[in-house]
Amino acid sequence: MDRRPIGIFDSGVGGLTVVKEIREHLPGEPLVYFGDTARVPYGIKSGETIRRYAAEDVHFLLRFDPKLIVVACNTASAAALDDVRSRVDLPVVGVIEPGARAAAEATEREVVGVIGTETTVASGAYERAITALKPAARVISRACPLFVPMVEEGRVNGRVARLVAAEYLGGLPPLGIDTLVLGCTHYPPLESVIAEALGPSIRIVDSARETALEVKRVVEEGGLAAGEAEPGIDFFATDNPERFKRLAAVFLGATPCSVTLVEPEDFFAEAP
Amino acid sequence: MDRRPIGIFDSGVGGLTVVKEIREHLPGEPLVYFGDTARVPYGIKSGETIRRYAAEDVHFLLRFDPKLIVVACNTASAAALDDVRSRVDLPVVGVIEPGARAAAEATEREVVGVIGTETTVASGAYERAITALKPAARVISRACPLFVPMVEEGRVNGRVARLVAAEYLGGLPPLGIDTLVLGCTHYPPLESVIAEALGPSIRIVDSARETALEVKRVVEEGGLAAGEAEPGIDFFATDNPERFKRLAAVFLGATPCSVTLVEPEDFFAEAP
Numbered sequence: 001m002d003r004r005p006i007g008i009f010d011s012g013v014g015g016l017t018v019v020k021e022i023r024e025h026l027p028g029e030p031l032v033y034f035g036d037t038a039r040v041p042y043g044i045k046s047g048e049t050i051r052r053y054a055a056e057d058v059h060f061l062l063r064f065d066p067k068l069i070v071v072a073c074n075t076a077s078a079a080a081l082d083d084v085r086s087r088v089d090l091p092v093v094g095v096i097e098p099g100a101r102a103a104a105e106a107t108e109r110e111v112v113g114v115i116g117t118e119t120t121v122a123s124g125a126y127e128r129a130i131t132a133l134k135p136a137a138r139v140i141s142r143a144c145p146l147f148v149p150m151v152e153e154g155r156v157n158g159r160v161a162r163l164v165a166a167e168y169l170g171g172l173p174p175l176g177i178d179t180l181v182l183g184c185t186h187y188p189p190l191e192s193v194i195a196e197a198l199g200p201s202i203r204i205v206d207s208a209r210e211t212a213l214e215v216k217r218v219v220e221e222g223g224l225a226a227g228e229a230e231p232g233i234d235f236f237a238t239d240n241p242e243r244f245k246r247l248a249a250v251f252l253g254a255t256p257c258s259v260t261l262v263e264p265e266d267f268f269a270e271a272p
Numbered sequence: 273m274d275r276r277p278i279g280i281f282d283s284g285v286g287g288l289t290v291v292k293e294i295r296e297h298l299p300g301e302p303l304v305y306f307g308d309t310a311r312v313p314y315g316i317k318s319g320e321t322i323r324r325y326a327a328e329d330v331h332f333l334l335r336f337d338p339k340l341i342v343v344a345c346n347t348a349s350a351a352a353l354d355d356v357r358s359r360v361d362l363p364v365v366g367v368i369e370p371g372a373r374a375a376a377e378a379t380e381r382e383v384v385g386v387i388g389t390e391t392t393v394a395s396g397a398y399e400r401a402i403t404a405l406k407p408a409a410r411v412i413s414r415a416c417p418l419f420v421p422m423v424e425e426g427r428v429n430g431r432v433a434r435l436v437a438a439e440y441l442g443g444l445p446p447l448g449i450d451t452l453v454l455g456c457t458h459y460p461p462l463e464s465v466i467a468e469a470l471g472p473s474i475r476i477v478d479s480a481r482e483t484a485l486e487v488k489r490v491v492e493e494g495g496l497a498a499g500e501a502e503p504g505i506d507f508f509a510t511d512n513p514e515r516f517k518r519l520a521a522v523f524l525g526a527t528p529c530s531v532t533l534v535e536p537e538d539f540f541a542e543a544p
Binding site: 038153243 | 310321417425431511
């Protein structure tokens with residue numbers, strides 16, 4: 001038994017979809033979640049800036065002596081995963097590899113769609129991860145910049161959501177994809193609208209769910225399970241904890257009792 | 273003649289609509305524009321964080337010895353204008369007061385609509401500024417969170433833009449408004465879609481244009497005009513200058529030849 005928590009970070013609240021899935025698949029683990037809401041979104045920032053932010057986020061989580069770090073942000077996983085791995089002597093799970101693996105296993109026609117933020121798509125990280133497993137696979141990526149603000153506004157169904165999904169995704173099935181990766185942790189609340197835009201024959205891979213299954217595998221194979229009866233989750237945010245709480249209802253399906261504000265002087269002053 | 277530049281800052285690229293209007297109304301002035309693209313958007317952050325960011329942004333501009341500071345960001349004007357004024361011994365023009373004054377003058381029925389980011393609307397800054405001038409006026413505010421990412425994606429017309437505008441704004445004319453303030457510097461590229469959603473009888477006040485007119489008044493009354501034949505504009509951004517250049521085409525109507533990246537260690541290390 002290893003009672004140390006699993007440390008999870010994201011640029012904001014999107015990573016709470018990963019928390020929700022970890023809770024479901026590993027119900028006995030204490031969790032610490034850090035959302036960098038003062039600097040959200042990472043998805044339009046440069047790779048260099050994202051690596052600096054990720055290093056600072058991990059530095060914060062280390063004070064809780066975690067047994068495993070989850071980079072619960074596609075943008076940070078695409079831009080900073082190797083950098084994070086080089087900084088800590090702990091297992092580090094990102095959200096790209098698990099989703100890519102599930103997509104490579106699911107595709108029969110070997111044509112996979114990937115949707116995400118501008119930076120994730122521009123990074124080509126999913127393409128590399130999928131073709132590393134299935135060299136003949138073709139990966140077609142689309143940035144969907146309106147999806148994040150839509151979800152944060154609670155617009156996960158209705159006319160606007162359906163029209164935007166149709167505009168972003170309508171061109172993908174004619175290109176032959178049989179599998180679509182939700183390559184942003186903000187997207188799972190839109191899953192039904194996305195499925196409607198794609199039609200019934202396309203399989204959707206939720207990177208948040210696949211990441212939780214990967215965390216489960218690492219915990220179980222490494223003998224790291226805590227197995228607590230009622231493990232806690234501690235939430236930290238660098239800004240606006242009230243907004244964090246409100247949005248947690250969308251992503252986590254529950255409102256945290258408390259979210260601790262990390263003061264910038266506390267957080268940035270000791271950055272690596 | 274005063275050859276010092278006008279210093280302008282914004283959380284990102286939206287303030288370029290103010291630059292465009294200043295260029296038009298004061299064509300002889302050298303300008304320095306600072307966009308804090310590493311920390312954009314300010315509109316979902318807390319007042320305390322925004323005041324800290326604004327102080328750092330002004331601190332950067334001061335190295336160019338400006339004769340006037342323009343807070344070309346509604347969110348920062350709402351949350352940090354008094355704070356900025358207390359820090360510098362220069363004229364400081366925000367974007368709220370000029371738009372509020374134009375709206376107070378324009379409204380006949382004394383019912384004014386204001387649209388902006390979540391933080392601007394929650395601050396009540398326009399309501400206070402308008403009722404200070406017209407105490408009987410009623411101000412009806414609406415946050416339009418999708419407008420900023422829509423404009424940044426270049427979606428300033430088309431079905432999505434029209435549907436989103438109709439959903440946000442369709443309820444305002446029945447409430448009796450005769451004037452609508454575009455209370456976010458990102459919104460001017462959407463003006464025709466917004467006008468269509470409101471119908472022909474509503475007057476639209478563009479806070480970017482009104483701010484430029486206010487800057488002109490301060491410059492002329494203070495004897496601060498430079499009156500140069502071909503004054504330059506220097507652009508600085510804290511992240512992703514390539515994206516800045518690309519978006520400048522939308523907001524400024526021109527692509528800057530060069531945008532200088534301000535390195536974080538350079539910028540934050542010397543913060544006040």
